[in-house]
Amino acid sequence: MKFTSIRLLASAFILLGCVTSAYSQDALPINAAASVNGFIISNDTVEQGIQAALSQGQKDSPELRKVVLSKLIEITLLSQQADKDGLANSDRANRQLALIRQNYLADLELSTFMSKNPVSEADVQAEYDREVASLGSQGMIVEYKVSDIAVATEAEAKAALVRIKKGESFDKVAKSVSLAPNKVQGGAVGWVQAGQTLPQIASVLITLSKGQVSPAPIQMPQGWYLIKLEDKKSTKPPTFEQAKAAIRNGLVQKKQFEFLSQLRQGANIVVR
CATH class of the missing domain: 3.10.50.40 (Chitinase A; domain 3)
Incomplete structure (x- = not known):
């Protein structure tokens, strides 16, 4: 989800007030942030939107959370209208949804692999020591x-x-x-x-x-x-503190490359 500045989305607050005022807190299920024509937007979904915004440099605030929820409501309304207009089962939609699913699962698999095979601080230190030792007597x-x-x-x-x-x-x-x-x-x-x-x-x-x-x-x-x-x-080589972020990234990429190489070796790949 891509966000512009809070100022440019000020109009969304007006829409948000109109939408959320129709629901009382008691009418919503537990862990529900909103309901749109009976479709529940969960607090977990809102939190995912918040994290996406934070990763793009936004600062967490009550206003940001209102904007995220408002955008989710808009997306839900548009997707419901697309269903009514018969777009959901079109070839174009099915191709795009399949691609989104494939990309998401690929990212999920890599992140799951890295969570099971993390790069530790000891790994980073060992790689730094190895690189410094490989510089030889001149140490450059x-x-x-x-x-x-x-x-x-x-x-x-x-x-x-x-x-x-x-x-x-x-x-x-x-x-x-x-x-x-x-x-x-x-x-x-x-x-x-x-x-x-x-x-x-x-x-x-x-x-x-x-x-x-x-x-x-x-x-x-x-x-x-x-x-x-x-x-x-x-x-001259950087200190460990200066180098460790780059070394960690390099080790992560190496692990991911080795994992992908294993998958390729075990796969039947035919390229025209």
Whole structure:
């Protein structure tokens, strides 16, 4: 659920007053926030909306809670009208609902997996110690300024690589064919450490010279990639407190990647 500012939603308070005034507290079941034509909006559903708003930077307040409930009432009214208009069983609705269900279950499976296989503070500390030890006697971190191109198939990646080898700029090709959101920046990723990337990327990245593009497409779970090393520098390592958030994120991504790899290995996948 996407929220604009409270000021822009001021009109929703008027609607909210009209809707909720029709119900007395005694008329609603336990854990019900509202009823819309007999359909119950639970307090749990409202709380989910609150959490979604907080994740977008909103601040919890009585006003925000009123707005969330008001929006849920509006959504319920619209969905009920869609039922009356015969839209609920249309092919378009069924396709979209199936996609929403699939995406939700995928997110739920990943979050359930991570709750059963969490990254502990000890894991983060051990990874930090390993990374510091790997720096050697000079104790410096190598950082890479990277750009990438992401496409769906190996053939598309090879075609993009041919264009680059023929003289087109990596930036231009990225803007033309990449599926990643950073295509608008010409594929720019920014500064990363090899350990912050997945193994397939890291193993190629450390072999590149400044200005060089990966000699072949790199297969990833979500597609095929080309990477370019824009620049390279050495810096002093951060303290554990400074590094632990990035290390934790990297370890989470690694666990998720390994989990997805296991699922792929056990699946019958046919791609045209």
